[in-house]
Amino acid sequence: MSPRTDLVTALLGIWFGAGLMIDAWAHSNLAELETFFTPWHAVFYSGFAVVSGWIIWQVWRNVRAGRQGLAAVPTGYLGGLMAIPAFAAFGLADMMWHTILGIETSIDIFFSPSHLGLVVTMMLIITTPLRSAWNAPHVDARPRLGRLLPALLGLAFATTLVSLFLSYGDALHYRPQAIVQAFSMAQDSGAAPQGSGPRPVAVGADRVAVAMVVTNVIMLSPVLLLLRRWLLPFGSVTLMYAVMVLMPGAQTAFRNLPILLSFVVAGFVSDLLIRRLRPSGERRAAYWAFAGLSASATWSLYIGVASATGGGLPTVPELWTGAPVVAGLIGLALGALFLPNAVTAQRGRGDRT
Structure with a gap:
């Protein structure tokens, strides 16, 4: 992929990651939450929608250009593409979990199976620019900061997910x-x-x-x-x-x-x-x-x-x-x-x- 395409992927990933940060702020600083449908969840899941749509669009462009099967998936984008339906499934499971069992408000939030599924698949999505740059033949051993920026942003936001689930x-x-x-x-x-x-x-x-x-x-x-x-x-x-x-x-x-x-x-x-x-x-x-x-x-x-x-x-x-x-x-x-x-x-x- 071109550096510009990877940068767009990283920037949309910021939207995705920022939505989770807002949600983490709400869980940590607001009174007990009683519903799955919140403004911060809207930011979070809309971020997922836009970055997923962008990744799928890159694959679709290659399909229209005549590429078939895995050859249509840009290098480094396969993990993110596979994580999209998995994240959606865990999101549905999370909504059902909260509807039936309620909203977690303490350390149990970091051990919820649906939350763990969401964070793993989210990491695969937002580290897409890192895998793309890692495998790009034209990125030499001494890249400029601008060329490496998408990879740095993707890995840094992925690290925030680890720190969130180990925040205790x-x-x-x-x-x-x-x-x-x-x-x-x-x-x-x-x-x-x-x-x-x-x-x-x-x-x-x-x-x-x-x-x-x-x-x-x-x-x-x-x-x-x-x-x-x-x-x-x-x-x-x-x-x-x-x-x-x-x-x-x-x-x-x-x-x-x-x-x-x-x-x-x-x-x-x-x-x-x-x-x-x-x-x-x-x-x-x-x-x-x-x-x-x-x-x-x-x-x-x-x-x-x-x-x-x-x-x-x-x-x-x-x-x-x-x-x-x-x-x-x-x-x-x-x-x-x-x-x-x-x-x-x-x-x-x-x-x-």
């Missing part, structure tokens, strides 16, 4: 004061997260520490995936992190804005690291170094911003000094898992299939 372990939900207080005590306070909404102020260090591990993996993994295929142009990680923080921002009504902004800054720092280290599948040492340093810098900023806006440094130094080190080691481990062996240029082309 999302470190971006905590406010600065809660982070400082948590790292000022070594014992768990016993306070439990309240569904997908804002975290309580009294929360134990163990909960924040576990959430940092989960979020570290969720945020860094997509970047490491892309770095196996391309040397990312400057601004790529900043853009992706700016999109990724929108989901926890919507769920908390952006009441934890300093923490969200710390991740956008962390994306900028990661872009600087990419420019300096030039990590790639062929440069394993640089790839590993980036994974560890990016993770450590991200969570140093997280704790630093929390301290600056939440009342000062935590009183347990082992916690706030060691947490970025743990994050860096986890990042290094992720780097080794994503790239255990250096990928030669010839194997790198093979990875595109």
Whole structure:
């Protein structure tokens, strides 16, 4: 597909993803919902309709041009095409589920079978531009930001879906004061997260520490995936992190804005690291170094911003000094898992299939 076609697919996917964010905001911040038919569901499902219609239209154009069977499906678009009827079926099942059993209002929303079906098929649809660019022969190993933009948007919005369904372990939900207080005590306070909404102020260090591990993996993994295929142009990680923080921002009504902004800054720092280290599948040492340093810098900023806006440094130094080190080691481990062996240029082309 042409870059312009992929960009339209990505932009329509934003409509789709934004609809889910609005729905997540409603479930987290409004009073108990009693019906499936809501304005935010209208935005969500209309987004599905327009992006699905666009994908089907691309296939139909090829059919009219004389292509038959799978040859009519643009490269990278097959997964999204197959997910369209599956998403519609899960949407119908979700409506029936809510009609019979009611609307979920707490952590059970993330374990509903119909919701899990919707999120998996939605991921296949909105990552269509990523698969298209990944397999495009004219996208070289050092693409410009504009050429890679559809893929970045698709993968970033897909990551927000993962963060949504793991939001009970999302470190971006905590406010600065809660982070400082948590790292000022070594014992768990016993306070439990309240569904997908804002975290309580009294929360134990163990909960924040576990959430940092989960979020570290969720945020860094997509970047490491892309770095196996391309040397990312400057601004790529900043853009992706700016999109990724929108989901926890919507769920908390952006009441934890300093923490969200710390991740956008962390994306900028990661872009600087990419420019300096030039990590790639062929440069394993640089790839590993980036994974560890990016993770450590991200969570140093997280704790630093929390301290600056939440009342000062935590009183347990082992916690706030060691947490970025743990994050860096986890990042290094992720780097080794994503790239255990250096990928030669010839194997790198093979990875595109």
